Amino acid sequence: MNKTAANTHSHVKEPLIRIVKRDGLKLSKLVLVYVGAILLAMIIGCILLASMGVNPFKFYEKMLTIGVVGNAFPYKCFEGYIKLFTPLLIVSVALSLAFRMKFWNVGGEGQFIVGALVAGWISAIIGESAPSFLVLILMSLGGAIAAGFYGSIASVLKVKFGTNETLMTLMLNYIALYLIMFFGETKADWNILLNEDSARPIFKTFFENAWMPVIKIGSFSLNISLIIAFVITALIFVYLKKTKQGYELSVVGDSISTANYAGMKTGRIIIRTVFISAFLIGLAGAFYVSTAHSLSTSVTNDVGWTGVIVAWLSKLNTLAIVVTSALISILRYGCTQAAAEFASVDSHFADLLQGIILFSVLACDFLTRFKVIINLKRRKSHE
Amino acid sequence: MKKLLSMLLALAMLLTCMVAFSACGDEAANNSGELTLENVKVGAIYITSQNDTAGYTFAHHNGITTAMEKLGIPAENLYIVDNVAEDDTAVSNAIDTLAGKGCNIIFGISFGYLNAMNDAAAKEEYANIAFSHATGYLANETNFNNYFGRIYQARYLAGIAAGLKSLELGNDALGYVAAYGTEYAETCSGINAFTMGALSVNPNAQVYVKTINAWADETMEKQAAESLINTYNVCVIAQHCDSAQPQLVAANAGVFGCGYNSDMTEQAPTSHITAPIWNWDVYYAEAIKAAVNAPASEFVNNIGIYYGGLKEGFVDISPINAAAASEGTEEIVSLVKDLIISGEWDVFSGVKLSYTQDADGNWTIVKTDADLVTNTGEVIVTAGGASVDDGVIKGSMNYYVAGVVAE
Structure with missing residues (x-):
């Protein structure tokens, strides 16, 4: 009109x-x-x-205090909260890297699964015999590198053939999801991920050497992966603010032609950054299964999607991501706590x-x- | 400025947590009074939602709330974490949540919860909580048991009803829509028991099984029933799946049926004969009482690994629908039900049943020793041998008995 x-x-x-x-x-x-x-x-x-x-006030009280008040095991609430917060923080920070370049990586779910799956596989092979620190390092690196390459499929195709990364990463999510479902539901001799004792196919519990270590503070167990997540966040903050590569990726994000004109190898920058982004998401996946002591088909807990919201709400600011992911984890964890009450x-x-x-x-x-x-x-x- | 604000926010959060942390220790201490039916707290972990209107979770939730009502436990003492995937972390988080609420007994209803529940029960901090897991095989000697029912006994009775129908119609072909086949003892023991029930009245009966590889998929359940009718011309459709779709298909095709889980005569008033059903509240009431009456360390000692059957009223068949059943169904079924309840005989034994009618029309059971043979000719129990309890209960049954024709 x-x-x-x-x-x-x-x-x-x-x-x-x-x-x-x-x-x-x-x-x-x-x-x-x-x-x-x-x-x-x-x-x-x-x-x-x-x-x-x-009673809405009682509900909100439980939600905002993440159920700690009146709890028989309050330290468990913090442990549960940390289990939710750690992967969300790492994934959100990782996604913000790609988003800064306007590379819309919505493949967090898939990359997380690949990281978890490869880490799980490594733990099943060497978890029984190798020393714990070696198992943990190999699991983390293996999961992260595999996820990095998985994420690179979309970036390489984008750089070489100009494909749409949003569609590509989205579809790779489903491939990863069905892959883990296939491993979770196929009972066979080669499938070392499953519990041999169970007639029904279920993922087996990891060997103890593959469990994420915790620091005991009284009854409370502080998961090491939380500390690593903060270290990663700090490193990424420095990477973006202080390094040449960090500068390059924000130039590519502002304008590819400017970056080209300045003589930057934009293709390489995109592939490198997306690799780092997916690498970190895979690392989060590996940490998660190592904390959970087992694989599962619902391993991501939607962190790949929630991470997008966190990164976006934080306007890709690393410090804001810490706050936002902490608040959103309160919302999510608090909601489950409150819902159980009624x-x-x-x-x-x-x-x-x-x-x-x-x-x-x-x-x-x-x-x-x-x-x-x-x-x-x-x-x-x-x- | 922004950084400052973020830090302030984080600090505020931390403070709230600290205050809450210190406050809650006192409250928890107050809970150490004596445990009664008024103050017992019941926790439940569900695979779908408690607000479902049919299906597996619905049946369990109904069982728990009914049991609580019967025992006079206030409804608000039930704590639920629902939609919990079969994922160790999700389950152990749910357990932590429920334990935190002060639950004295925690039920987990889905198979994949077994590892997380087993681990939780072994934790020192949860030594005062009883854990109870449906359909699994793990347990300990103190506070962790598992429970399931001898639904195969009810299926045998349904098989008798279906076999009599096939005799009356002169059609030996029976159909069975099953979620899974020999992969699960739960499904194949049901198929076997149904077949043996049918064979006890009609020695020529054949049970054609169609598996759909899903516990609940209405479309596939419907298609499987249609295909059984079209391919094998079956005269009765039995089922081990969630919805009433197979019974609706049977009604439309003018054949008869035996449902599952609930009395499906409601859905198919003229064609549904009877359905094996669960009375979960029977177990839930027992378990909650056991948790209240003795410390959690005595829980398994008191209730054991629970496999109730017809005897306990844990499983049963829905009232036989006179509009669909053949003559003699009510009589024979009640005879066999009494026999099973008496404990003298069970389904997977080396003793076969058959029935004779005297001049006055009274039925009697005839027991004959005979091998229990698979449909590939392997002997499982020799003639006269005892019932294979373990195969069904510990989940190792993985064969079909003679008379089953699987696709």
């Missing part, structure tokens, strides 16, 4: 709704907008919870609540980047 109107009139008409890019909001305002979005989502959640006969609340409902909160935050994220201008005077001026 606007088009025809514009064509018939000689002067250009302003549309009814315009979306204009907004300049950087003040941080205080930004935080205010996010808090507002969360509050709004929680009010909607209140109505839904009340309609199910659940028999009528199942995990679908908990997912719905999380969805409402994330949606509302993402919607307001849009408002922090863009201004919506509604021009109501427009019609009058033409009559």
Whole structure:
């Protein structure tokens, strides 16, 4: 309608709704907008919870305290939280590397699975005989390198043939998922991943040498992978800020032609960065199975998708990723804790609540980047 | 500024956690009072949602809530983690969650939970919690048992009903839609028991089995039933799968059927004869009582590895539908049911049953010693031998008996 109107009139008409890019909001305002979005989502959640006969305040109290209050084993809550937080942090940081180059790696799920699967395979071969540190190092490296190459399929094809990396990584997710399902459901002599004692196919528990070590602080076990995750985050922060390679990848992200003009080998930079991104995701996968002591077909726990949300909400800022992934893990872990408290609340409902909160935050994220201008005077001026 | 804010946020989080951490220790200590039916906390780990309206989780949730109601345990003392995948981490997280809520007994209903439950039960910190796992084979001597039912006994009874129908119709072909075949003792023992029940009344009966490689897939269940009717002209459709689709197909095709899990006469009023069913609440009530009456370390001692059958009322068949069943079904089935309940005889033994009717119309059971033979001719139990309990219960049964025709 606007088009025809514009064509018939000689002067250009302003549309009814315009979306204009907004300049950087003040941080205080930004935080205010996010808090507002969360509050709004929680009010909607209140109505839904009340309609199910659940006291929303009690539910939110359990959710925000990740169930620690009144818990018989509070340290378990922190351990559970860390199990969720560690992979999310590493994956989000890794994804942000690729995203900075505007390489849309949505293949986190697949790369995570490949890392987990290869680590699991290595643990099944050498886990019984080799010393623990060697097993752990080989598992981590093997998983990470395999995932790195798996991720490189999309980047090499993009660089050589200009294929679409979003579609490519997305489809590679499904290949990896079906691969792990195949290993999980095929009982055969060659399949060393399965438990030999079970008539039904199930993944076996790793040998103890393949278990991620923990530091005991009283009853609480601090998983080493959390410390490694923070180290990786710090290294990536330095890599992006202080190294030549970090600089190169942000130039490629801003404009490939600029990078080309400056004499950078853009193809190589893309392939290298995506390799690092997928390498880290594979490492997270290896850490995860080593923490879990076993493989599973639902090993990713959607971390490849949640990581995209975290990276995006954090505007690819490494420090912001730490905070965002910590907060989103509180949301996710807290929701399960709260849902267990009330028999009528199942995990679908908990997912719905999380969805409402994330949606509302993402919607307001849009408002922090863009201004919506509604021009109501427009019609009058033409009559 | 941004960095500062992030750090502040992180600090705030940490503080909240610390405060909560210190507060909760006291509360947990208060729970050490005596355990009664009023304050016992029950935990459950489900493979799908407790809000399902049919299927496996629904049946278990129904069993737990019914048992709690019967025992007079307040409904809010049930804690659930649902949609837990068969993944050791997911399961051990669920266990941690439920243990944290102070649960005294934790049930896990899906097979793949066994390792995580076994590990959790062995932990010192969880020594005061009883763990109970359905369909598995792992247990310890103190606080971790497993439970399942002798559903094959109910299937034998359904087989009798189906065999009588085939005699009446003069058609020896029976059909069976199965989730899996010999891969699982659970499925193949059901097929075998059904076949042996049918053979006890109709020695010429043949059971054609179609497996669909899924526990619940309505489309495949429907297609399998259709294909059995079209290919083998079967006169009865039995099933080991979740939905009532096979019974609906049977009703439409004008043949008869034996459902599973619930009385499917509701779905197929004129063609459904009877269905093997579970009464999960029977076990859940026993287990919760056991957890309340003695410390968790005595749990296995008191309840054992639980494999209830017809005798305990844990499994049964739904009321025989007079509109579909053949004459004599009610009588013969109740005779055999009594025999099994008495403990004198069980299905997979070297003794075959048959039935004779006297002049007054009264039925009696005739026992004959005969080998239990697979459909490839291998002898499993020699004539007169005892029933192969282990094969069904520990899950090693992996053959079909004579009379089964698998595709």
